[in-house]
Amino acid sequence: MEVAVFGTKSYDRQFLQSAAEGTDIQWNFIEPRLTETTAPLASPFEAICCFVNDEISSGVLKELANGNTKLIAMRCAGYNNIDLTKAQELGIKVARVPAYSPYAVAEHAVGLILTLNRKYHKAYNRVREGDFSLGGLLGFDLHGKTVGVIGTGKIGQIFARIMHGFGCKLLAYDVHESDDCLKLGVKYESLEEVLAQSDIISLHCPLLPATRHLIDEEAIGELKPGAMIINTSRGGLINTMAAINGLKTGQIGSLGIDVYEEEAELFFEDKSESVIQDDVFARLVTFPNVLVTGHQGFFTQNALEAIANVTVQNLKEFAASRDLTNEVKVT
Numbered sequence: 001m002e003v004a005v006f007g008t009k010s011y012d013r014q015f016l017q018s019a020a021e022g023t024d025i026q027w028n029f030i031e032p033r034l035t036e037t038t039a040p041l042a043s044p045f046e047a048i049c050c051f052v053n054d055e056i057s058s059g060v061l062k063e064l065a066n067g068n069t070k071l072i073a074m075r076c077a078g079y080n081n082i083d084l085t086k087a088q089e090l091g092i093k094v095a096r097v098p099a100y101s102p103y104a105v106a107e108h109a110v111g112l113i114l115t116l117n118r119k120y121h122k123a124y125n126r127v128r129e130g131d132f133s134l135g136g137l138l139g140f141d142l143h144g145k146t147v148g149v150i151g152t153g154k155i156g157q158i159f160a161r162i163m164h165g166f167g168c169k170l171l172a173y174d175v176h177e178s179d180d181c182l183k184l185g186v187k188y189e190s191l192e193e194v195l196a197q198s199d200i201i202s203l204h205c206p207l208l209p210a211t212r213h214l215i216d217e218e219a220i221g222e223l224k225p226g227a228m229i230i231n232t233s234r235g236g237l238i239n240t241m242a243a244i245n246g247l248k249t250g251q252i253g254s255l256g257i258d259v260y261e262e263e264a265e266l267f268f269e270d271k272s273e274s275v276i277q278d279d280v281f282a283r284l285v286t287f288p289n290v291l292v293t294g295h296q297g298f299f300t301q302n303a304l305e306a307i308a309n310v311t312v313q314n315l316k317e318f319a320a321s322r323d324l325t326n327e328v329k330v331t
């Protein structure tokens with residue numbers, strides 16, 4: 001089976017090739033991501049493999065349906081970038097990798113907290129310059145702090161467990177309560193209460209119409225003044241302009257994000273020789289209390305192996321005309 005892989009990076013090539021050894025899958029690696037412009041490249045392929053910033057809009061899906069595409073195998077968990085209703089209408093199936101390493105993302109969220117709090121990024125540079133002063137590096141004990149987990153699914157649960165290990169008090173908001181979290185002593189509250197009581201808030205819910213701009217001007221107004229916000233989920237959960245205003249007033253004490261609303265034009269590419277055209281992003285990175293990583297939460301060896309293995313399994317099921325274990329359907 002020939003599969004077109006959009007937005008291929010060297011690491012995708014490495015892990016997908018290794019996972020497909022001994023199968024009849026032939027990867028056709030395409031560097032650009034899937035957009036209306038690149039969609040015709042999918043035409044000969046019955047199956048294509050996509051990632052978080054591919055544009056799988058109604059227009060792109062129509063172009064795919066005009067060709068031979070019958071399956072989109074997402075090499076990620078999230079599928080907010082797909083017009084699922086249109087895909088279903090056009091008879092294009094969508095499969096994903098629902099869980100690969102929730103540890104990778106949860107641990108990255110903790111890394112953002114520790115770095116923002118104890119300023120490792122500044123300390124690293126200072127010591128290399130022979131500057132051993134401590135001014136500006138003052139942090140706080142995580143022990144005893146209240147951490148609000150928004151979304152206690154696979155990643156949120158692990159994140160909660162790690163923060164429990166630090167001795168934090170845990171609050172959560174989710175539309176479904178997790179038994180694991182309840183056993184851990186996590187207290188479920190309304191979103192407003194979680195926002196008002198938490199020193200640190202970490203977002204682990206999917207991007208849906210109901211969660212878009214969950215952190216907006218109003219929510220920021222409800223925060224405990226100076227709270228830290230962490231987002232390793234999807235950029236659209238935070239209204240970036242509102243966050244910038246919150247940072248300017250000090251209502252948001254610090255912000256750590258691995259995802260950004262308009263990341264599709266920036267992330268996963270080396271832009272070091274170009275002028276960033278996104279003024280909102282450019283403003284965001286001027287704050288000393290903002291830490292941005294370029295959607296690398298998933299980026300561990302374990303996660304990439306699991307993503308590649310499950311993607312191959314999804315493609316094998318499709319090739320054998322079996323029901324797709326990891327099919328995503330309109331609910």
Ligand code: NAD
Nearest residue numbers: 078151152153154155156174175204205206232233297298
């Ligand atoms: P999951 O499906 O296991 O958990 C999501 C949780 O969010 C569930 O408990 C669900 O009930 C809850 N939820 C749904 N709607 C909600 C709402 N309106 N309000 C509050 N909670 C709500 O997903 P997961 O595997 O834990 O992943 C969470 C998110 O992390 C994904 O949706 C994805 O966007 C993101 N993610 C990011 C990276 C990265 O590299 N940064 C990697 C993988 C996943």
